[in-house]
Amino acid sequence: MKKFISYMVISSAFVGFAWAQKSISITNPTDNSRLELVSIPFLKFTKHFGVDTIFTIKDQASGKVYLHQLENLGQSQPQNVLVQVPISSKGKLNLVVSKDKAPSFPSKTYARYVPERFDDFAWENDVVAFRMYGKALEGRADDAQGMDYWAKRTENLVVNKWYKGDDYHKDHGEGLDYYSVGQTLGAGDIALYHNNTIHFTKHYRTYQILDNGPLRTTFKLTFEPQTIENQEIALTKTISIDAGQNFNKIVVDLSNKQANKTPVVVGLAKRNESKPEVEFDKQDKTLVYWEPNINDAGHTGTALVLTNQKVQYIDSNEKQFLLKTEISNNKPFVYYNGAAWNKAGKITSFGQWEDAVEDYAEYIRKPLKVKLK
Numbered sequence: 368m369k370k371f372i373s374y375m376v377i378s379s380a381f382v383g384f385a386w387a388q389k390s391i392s393i394t395n396p397t398d399n400s401r402l403e404l405v406s407i408p409f410l411k412f413t414k415h416f417g418v419d420t421i422f423t424i425k426d427q428a429s430g431k432v433y434l435h436q437l438e439n440l441g442q443s444q445p446q447n448v449l450v451q452v453p454i455s456s457k458g459k460l461n462l463v464v465s466k467d468k469a470p471s472f473p474s475k476t477y478a479r480y481v482p483e484r485f486d487d488f489a490w491e492n493d494v495v496a497f498r499m500y501g502k503a504l505e506g507r508a509d510d511a512q513g514m515d516y517w518a519k520r521t522e523n524l525v526v527n528k529w530y531k532g533d534d535y536h537k538d539h540g541e542g543l544d545y546y547s548v549g550q551t552l553g554a555g556d557i558a559l560y561h562n563n564t565i566h567f568t569k570h571y572r573t574y575q576i577l578d579n580g581p582l583r584t585t586f587k588l589t590f591e592p593q594t595i596e597n598q599e600i601a602l603t604k605t606i607s608i609d610a611g612q613n614f615n616k617i618v619v620d621l622s623n624k625q626a627n628k629t630p631v632v633v634g635l636a637k638r639n640e641s642k643p644e645v646e647f648d649k650q651d652k653t654l655v656y657w658e659p660n661i662n663d664a665g666h667t668g669t670a671l672v673l674t675n676q677k678v679q680y681i682d683s684n685e686k687q688f689l690l691k692t693e694i695s696n697n698k699p700f701v702y703y704n705g706a707a708w709n710k711a712g713k714i715t716s717f718g719q720w721e722d723a724v725e726d727y728a729e730y731i732r733k734p735l736k737v738k739l740k
Contacts, residue, residue, distance in 0.1 A: 389416055390427055391462040392738045395454045399726055402453045402611045404582055405737045409437065409445040415739045416464040423469045424450055427461040434472060434582060441577035441587075451582050451610060454735065461740075474580035475610035477524045484530060488574055490584055492608050493522040495706055497554065497615065499588060500570050512567045513553025513636065516546040518667060518708035538664070542708065545664040551687045552634035554669045555704025557604075557619060560632040560691060561596040565684075568593060568602070582610045598625040613714075614672070614705035614727055621694045629694050633702055634687040635669045644717040645688055647680040651728045654680070654690055657717035665710040668720035672703040672728045703731065 395401055413419060424433045433452060437445035454460055478490035486501020496517035504510050517535070519525060519542040529535035535544045550567075552558055559566040571588035578585045585607040592601040602621040608614075623629045635656050637643065644657040652673040660666055671690060681689040694700040707714040707723065714720050 388463060390740050391424070391450070391464070392740050393452055393454060393460040393462065394736045395456065395458045396733045396736060397729055398456050400453070400455050401730060401735065402451070403730065403735060404449045404451050404609050405735050406438070406447045406449055407737060407739070409447055411739065412448045418464060418466055420445065421466065421468050423465050423467040424462050425465065427463045432470060433462060435469065436580070436582040438578050438583060440585065441575060449582050452735070472581065474524065475582060476580040476584035476608055477526060478576060478579060478584045478586050479526065480574055481530060486570070488571065488586070488588065489526045490586065490606070490608055491517070491519070491524055491526050492610050492612065494611060495519060495613055496526060502570050502572060505570050511548040511550070511553070513548050513551050513556035513634070514704065515544070515548050516554040516667065516669070516706045517544045518542045518546065518665065518710065520708065520711040543664065545661065546667055548636060551636040553636050554706050555633060555635060555671050557631055557633045559595055559600065560630045565632060566595045584608050598623055598629070600629060613707050613723065614703045617702055617704060619694060619700040621700065622696050627696050630691065631694055632681070632689040632691050633671055633673070634689040635671060637685070637687050646721060648725070649680070651725060652676070652678050653724050653728050654688060655721050655724045656688060657720055665708055668707040668714060668717070670705045670720070670724040672724065672731065674701050674731065676700070703727070
């Protein structure tokens, strides 16, 4: 009888231990399936699970391994643990952590300075690629102003390969650079806006890569202070791109020595067409554009998503669609820009691009909920 009681006590203790196993609980508050990165503060994570920098994250039920990245944000020590999770509509995940070494996997995001091409700065993930122009291009006959977009139809990273081959204006099966920026804001850049006039800044002067994959790449571009309309203005742009996404997150930090608020516009290049497929949603603060087929290279969709700012839509400009707003000194201004190419096969119409942008705006408003249990 005593042996039976002892067995029951041990069994009950084991069941209680299994039930109380520490985990990461993730819930999806929206009606759409999502693939995203969730972020957990590193110190909180390591203290909760009793691990250091070597660990594996698995699904509690299936044992499936989830990819993760230690995010440094330019610091010497990790600041966050990023986990890429697919989650169903209104779904819930429970993840557990072990001290096993995580399996390696190819990087899905990447950025670099490109001195061999007039100080370009280029970045990409497994869906899209972009670049900003540097000082060496400034003032040349082929100078351009805004953000460039490269149309990809491969999950492979192509920036190094395309620059090395120097033939990326032709599609060799992975995509091409056919997007035209010129004297516009391109695929979603920002400019000063005084007296109803766009004032482009000079190109970026310095860069700092804060993280470079494998799941998120973040970098900061610093711009030279300029005096425009008797106002001395300095700014930086911190840009992040996550694996699996069509969008960048852009954080602008701006200071104006003469005014507390600075008028700006964010914009999308407009093509020469009489009835453009474009939609501004005042409630969601989204601007969606589906370009015409240019030189049989296909259709590019571009988009902007703003967050809490007051926004005025300006469609009278001949070269671009604009959203006007203000930036307060010493208060980060956050917005998102994105692009898609119909020949990549995932988003092939204006309606599908509208839906994708609308969904992304909802994800920003309703992030995945993460709890350590």
